[in-house]
Amino acid sequence: MKGFHTHNSHIPTEYEFKHSKWIQKMLHAYWVVIIAHFAIQIGCFLFLEYDRTPIDFLMNVLFWPTAVSSSCILFASWVDRRFSSYSFYTMSIASTVIAWTIIHVNYDIRIILAICLLPIFASVLFFSKKRVWIVFLMQMTGYLLVLFDPAYRLYLSSFDMVSIPAFLILGTYVAQVIVTSGVEVLDDLQASMLAKQDLIVRNAIMTKQSKTDGLTNLYNQSSFKDYYEKAFEYANSGMSLHLALIDIDDFKSINDTYGHRVGDIILEKVSLIIQETITSSDIAARYGGEEFALLMFEQSFKQAYALVEQIRQKIALMGHLELEGASITVSIGLKSYSPNLTKDKLFEEVDACLYAAKRTGKNKTVTSLDLTSSLAEKI
Incomplete structure (x- = not known):
């Protein structure tokens, strides 16, 4: 100009x-x-x-x-x-x-x-x-x-x-x-x-490797337990906390039919969807096998439920060439912290929600409120 x-x-x-x-x-x-x-x-x-x-x-x-x-x-x-x-x-x-x-x-x-x-x-x-x-x-x-x-x-x-x-x-x-x-x-x-910087970088890499799962790049079970304990302490002081367990449905049949290499690819894809969906303050971990654990902070129960539902729907809508175009689903258990719960009790109740989701049809999110309503209907 x-x-x-x-x-x-x-x-x-x-x-x-x-x-x-x-x-x-x-x-x-x-x-x-x-x-x-x-x-x-x-x-x-x-x-x-x-x-x-x-x-x-x-x-x-x-x-x-x-x-x-x-x-x-x-x-x-x-x-x-x-x-x-x-x-x-x-x-x-x-x-x-x-x-x-x-x-x-x-x-x-x-x-x-x-x-x-x-x-x-x-x-x-x-x-x-x-x-x-x-x-x-x-x-x-x-x-x-x-x-x-x-x-x-x-x-x-x-x-x-x-x-x-x-x-x-x-x-x-x-x-x-x-x-x-x-x-x-x-x-x-x-x-x-330079040698000191290289050592610092190596130590940082080793520290990260010791805290994360090598396949999914999420936190491993040991790290999750440490974060869960700290998160529970924060929750006792008034911070909101929600715990979710996510399990891939029929994962054993995927391994048996397509092999463990394909199973690993599916685990990587699921973990990537979880990482892309959660917020920067949330913590996701591979808890074991095909099961993932998720800690969510600074949000309401309704927001936490919407987030895990978003994860479930994204996974259900994705087709996989490794599975000949078929999709997979996950079942999720979700519960919020309450003062009357210990950290072990909270985990057990979320696990019970996950089991209920598996038992009642899979590809769904079951919360403690769902379990309470179901129990009341039986009574």
Whole structure:
């Protein structure tokens, strides 16, 4: 459509986020270096003998070095926000300028040369040999540039001219060793984490296998008993609970006529219908052989009855090629929890409902209300 433009906004990855975070921390550290250098210089000028005039000190020791260093950090911070893929290089350039500016201002203090190692060791945080070498080349470039100052060059001896590059090479070698060791540690840690994740997955699979029936993928009898006990405890505290037992009619004749493999297929199909019909809060299990148990929560008895009837009707309407197009049926017993029942008594009464469904014609759902009405008619 005209007048509308779509833009693919880049969502930073976790690595990019951490990379930017490290850059920001290093830039903050360089601010500390600049401020510390500024404060130390003022202290030295006020309390120690200083061979510079006040104007020379203010301009060449305080103002210009601080202004150049601060500008580099501000530029590096801007690049990190706008062009994060280049932030490492601008940060490294900024740290190189800061280091050699401080060295140039304080060239009469020999130990100050150690500050040129700061950018090299900062590059170790990114675990890249290539980046370490890039920063090394920046330090060598900074060293060569300050040699253009005759005063600094005059201060250096022949030994200094050789030892400074050697010092940088040695520092870079140490940084490379640290990077190599760090990468190995990270690889070992990643391998350990992957092994731990694999173990967790295997344990989860084993736990699931121990709780579910291998053929139907429903809970097994042992798991059902555990859930049934917990469900009964919840029911005692006021939660609705309905128990249903579902049994495939004439299943033995299916096995005898078509074989156990076909019988297994029928069990899988019935279990699939049960899984597709029940709600997410219900629990279904293969209780044994061709019998299934169903726990239903958070619904009325009328809703529970409608649900098991839906299961029964779906099964009855399905034809099976394995049975030469014939269909199968199931009988169901259903009863709700009541405070006067124990969990064993509830199960026995549902089993009695299932037996009544089998005895009175099969392919039906019998509830405790049906049994009560039948008993009253006999009386």
